[in-house]
Amino acid sequence: MQSRSPTGRAGRAGRPRSAAADTAILAATRAALVELGWSKLNLGDVAARAGVAKTTLYRRWPGKNELVVDAVAELFDELELPDRGSLAADIEGVVRQFAAILERPEARSGLMAVVAEATRDDALRARIRALIVDRQKRLVREGRARAQRRGELPAERDARQAARVVDLIFDMVAGAVVHRTLVSAEPADEDWARGFTRVLLCGLFDTGTPGDRR
Amino acid sequence: MQSRSPTGRAGRAGRPRSAAADTAILAATRAALVELGWSKLNLGDVAARAGVAKTTLYRRWPGKNELVVDAVAELFDELELPDRGSLAADIEGVVRQFAAILERPEARSGLMAVVAEATRDDALRARIRALIVDRQKRLVREGRARAQRRGELPAERDARQAARVVDLIFDMVAGAVVHRTLVSAEPADEDWARGFTRVLLCGLFDTGTPGDRR
Amino acid sequence: MQSRSPTGRAGRAGRPRSAAADTAILAATRAALVELGWSKLNLGDVAARAGVAKTTLYRRWPGKNELVVDAVAELFDELELPDRGSLAADIEGVVRQFAAILERPEARSGLMAVVAEATRDDALRARIRALIVDRQKRLVREGRARAQRRGELPAERDARQAARVVDLIFDMVAGAVVHRTLVSAEPADEDWARGFTRVLLCGLFDTGTPGDRR
Amino acid sequence: MQSRSPTGRAGRAGRPRSAAADTAILAATRAALVELGWSKLNLGDVAARAGVAKTTLYRRWPGKNELVVDAVAELFDELELPDRGSLAADIEGVVRQFAAILERPEARSGLMAVVAEATRDDALRARIRALIVDRQKRLVREGRARAQRRGELPAERDARQAARVVDLIFDMVAGAVVHRTLVSAEPADEDWARGFTRVLLCGLFDTGTPGDRR
DNA sequence: CATTAATCGAGACGGTACGTCAAGTCTTGCA
DNA sequence: TGCAAGACTTGACGTACCGTCTCGATTAATG
Incomplete structure (x- = not known):
């Protein structure tokens, strides 16, 4: 491949x-x-x-960039989405898994570097999308479908809308974990994952007591 | 400085x-x-x-890394948070401003690169936190305070809790925009900003018609 | 080599x-x-x-010093000792040849410089000895052997004594020409070569009229 | 000065x-x-x-070269020519003194280096002549005059001839000691000084038993 | 079963940038 | 004005990788 x-x-x-x-x-x-x-x-x-x-x-391989994309991409293939019974639990689970990968130095060092290089290299950006981004969107799609089967989330109006939602959620989840871990340089631990999931699902306007909706 | x-x-x-x-x-x-x-x-x-x-x-300067951090940090000092009348509008505004900065090649190339280097360099990580992360958290703090004055958001229980919320929101906003822009490599345009703000404020569980709460 | x-x-x-x-x-x-x-x-x-x-x-090459030694050494390999019929003529001949090489700027600049560097660098000193000094002592040995065959000079008592004499003559000839040319900065022309040869062969005590013994 | x-x-x-x-x-x-x-x-x-x-x-000072010439020149001012009773003893004495100075690292390193630089710098060459070469020729002149007073050496025909002889002897003595010490990198010890003096005074043709003429 | 054509190891090659160092000049403020 | 301190421009230093190349030695599948 x-x-x-x-x-x-x-x-x-x-x-x-x-x-x-x-x-x-x-x-x-x-x-x-x-x-x-x-x-x-x-x-x-x-x-x-x-x-x-x-x-x-x-x-x-054409060079260092492409080699590292391939080497790092294999790491993310370990991600799984076992059914933990609720959307909230599923999200927390995948956030923790993702954070665990980002604790590993080979991922930390490599991932941001190739993203940085990709800002000036279209082919490299395409490679990252193909081997990492698009491949891991399966997790969002699967989690969403499962939540819809459970009745936690409504079905989308159409496929285009569904794709937009999947993209948005992926950017929000992956972006938050990466930013927390690599930019803010704080651990994305269990507490943080719970807080993040609460906001993602209920929003900042939510005033209910914690745990009421899960 | x-x-x-x-x-x-x-x-x-x-x-x-x-x-x-x-x-x-x-x-x-x-x-x-x-x-x-x-x-x-x-x-x-x-x-x-x-x-x-x-x-x-x-x-x-000790080297390329520190120099670029300083050069890039100045870019983010342009960010402002004018009062647009509602929390949603304020968030959309700052998201669009942030995205505009990340369209500029000097920010795109530099930011992720120094973050990548910072994964193996404590001093560099501290420099990034001091000059970029901590400095721009002012936007979150100000927006939150303003929303609380408007009655859109409740006050925090205590200062520790407030800091945790600010950190979380900062990672969610900045992370999502960065990921959308640099990793997914799609524009964080007005549509996307609206969708993002909706989820951030109301959560994925929200089923209301768009625009009802703003 | x-x-x-x-x-x-x-x-x-x-x-x-x-x-x-x-x-x-x-x-x-x-x-x-x-x-x-x-x-x-x-x-x-x-x-x-x-x-x-x-x-x-x-x-x-390890550096400038060694490179220049090698480059200069090749110049001295041009030296020859054709049989001019007498020891005096042979000496005058080689003195003039040696002086001619030392007129060339690549030899002038390089030779003294590497000798200067060699005062603090054992390896360099060994390189100079191997490639220049020891190599050109062949001229002294050959001239001496030829003079002995002619009966102009007596044979040495033993090999150790022979080596000491060769060393002494080499230092006297090469030293005088180098000093005249580079330190005193006067030309080692035909007149000078004749005067030098006279003293070398007959000594300062010699009172005979010039040319009597050759 | x-x-x-x-x-x-x-x-x-x-x-x-x-x-x-x-x-x-x-x-x-x-x-x-x-x-x-x-x-x-x-x-x-x-x-x-x-x-x-x-x-x-x-x-x-204009630069490194001139500074070192001045610094080194002071070393040679220590040279003296006490009357040791014979020309041979006087020569051996000055040879040993000169060799002793050339054992000192400040002289070894500096002298050849400035000579090397002087091959391309007329002003520097003049400085060396004035401060070192011409100044130390006094030793040759004094030794020669003393030997003439003793009757060991004949008087010169005229002043021009006298200057030529002084120059020749200076180049032969200084050149041999410098070459022995710095190029051949062997000690100019008492034995060597005796051998050198013998050749200088009696010449290579000399067959007498050592010490007969002194 | 020999041929053939690509791959393999090793390492030299022309380049480019690194980060350091010294030369020699210039700009302060104090004496 | 002389002087100490130290920032400045310039340019070479020697090192490290880059990505390409030239070798001679393996290897399979083909002929």
Whole structure:
């Protein structure tokens, strides 16, 4: 998925690419990210850790940015949305999972850096959307559908409206957790997740006692 | 404010630092950020643009990271919170202003990059908090106080609770706008701002027709 | 000879070093020495003249000192000792040749400078001895052997004594020419060479009319 | 002597220059030369050691080269030529004294370096001649006159011839000691001094048993 | 089963930017 | 005015990575 195939139609003649190398390189990238952080990360070091030549790495990825997107994207594939019985519980659960990933240094260092690079690189931005953003929106879609099945949320008027709502919620949830964790640099712990979920579901105008609606 | 004072007690002996240089350097930094972006930004170029020697720059800032934090921080000082008559209108206004800043390439490139670097640099994180985060929380505090005066929001139980709410709202607003703009890479336009404000104030459970409560 | 070989056993793996680069760099060093002199000589300029990256230069030589020793050493390899029929004529010949080399600006600037640096750098001193001093002592040894074959000089008692005499003569000849040329800054012309040779062979006590013994 | 006087006639107006400063600066230069050597020597450090501002230093000397010539020249003024009873003994004595000075790091590092610089700087070359070369030729002149008084050496035909001989002997003695000490990097000890003196006085053709003529 | 064509390791290559250091000048304020 | 302090411009330093290249040595699938 993440590496371009060497030929247009099919890997015809010649020695085929080592499948193990891809795995080793991505793992080495994460390891290097942990030790060195984004700015000191260098592809020569990654190649050495993976037991691979620098040329092998450049044959498969265009550069540092794309490599790190791929390496970080795999982290977010761990996210799951088990049914915790209510929308509030589901949200709190995914917020805590997301926060846990963002505690890991390989995610912290890498994620914001590639987003920063993506502000000036359309292809990179597309890659991030495809491998991280769009892929994790499944969580919002699934949680929303489940809540609608439970009757907690109304159905949307149409598909366009549904997509807009999913996008908005994703930006609100992911944005708040990322901002709390990386910009404000405070832990997104259980208390914070509960407060956040309350506002997200009931709004700031809500005056009810905590826990009444869940 | 952003530059270290040259002496511990008082700038007594020797030639004093040129005050104009600071201004020129920060402006040059933003200009270079627009043209080159974070990753191609180099201090030699910044120094040349500012009409200043590279050593002068290094005498005043420890490095690229701190320089960019200072340069970007000035951008956010433009944010204002004029009274638009209702909390909803105030939020929409500040969201649109914030989004407008994040459209500017010097902010886009710089902000996420320094946040990324700050994940491995405590001093840098502190600098970001002091110059950007804590400074802009004034907007949340002011908006909240104004809404309480209008009777739109209840008063907090105590100061600790108030601070927690301010922090939460700041992360939710800033996080959502940043994520929408930089990660999802979609415009935070008027429509989006309205939808966001609605959810923030009324929550996802809200079923009222749009506009009833504002 | 002057560049370190990249591998211990044999230059096997990896791209081999360009052989032409060594030649180009040493020639560029001499050219830069002529134009700029030692103190203004800089490796960036040398690299540019040689059409080579600065890193290539640093990969092969530790620094300016060693590079200049190698570049200057090649100049002295031009020295020859053709048989002019008598020891006096041979000495005058080599003195004039040596003086001619020291007229050249690349030798003038470089030689004394590296000797100066070598006063605080053992490795550099060893390099000078190996590439310049010991290499040119061949001239003294050869001239002495030839004079002994002619019967002009007696044979030494033993090898140790021979080595001491060779060292002494080398220091006297080279020292006098260098001092005349660079310190006193007077030309070591034919007249001077004749006077010097007379004293070296006959001593200050000699009272004979010039030319009687040759 | 070595510093230019600030005004044409007398240091009249304004604060007069501190006389102690000159002494302190030259001493500091030698101290820095011992610790750092020529190439690492820097005028900021010298100024600090001398308890003087860098500007003061530049007001009195044009630069590093001239400063070091002055500092080193003072060392050679220590040379003396006590009457040891014979020309051979006088020469051996001065050779040993000269060698002793060249053992001192401040002389080793500085002397060759300024000679190297002087190859491209006429004013510097003149300064070296005036302060070092010409000044120490007094030793040769005095030794020669003494030997003539003793009857060891004949008188010259005329003054021009006398000057040529003095120059030649000076270059031979100083050149040999410098070359032995700094280029060959061997000690100019008592043995070497005796061998050198023998050759200088009797020549290489001499076959007599050592010591017969002294 | 030999050929063939791409991949692999290693490492040199031309570049660019780094952050530091020294040279020499300029600008203060004090004596 | 001389002087100490120290900021200033300039420019080289030596290092580290960048992404490309040139090698000789493996490897499969093809012929």
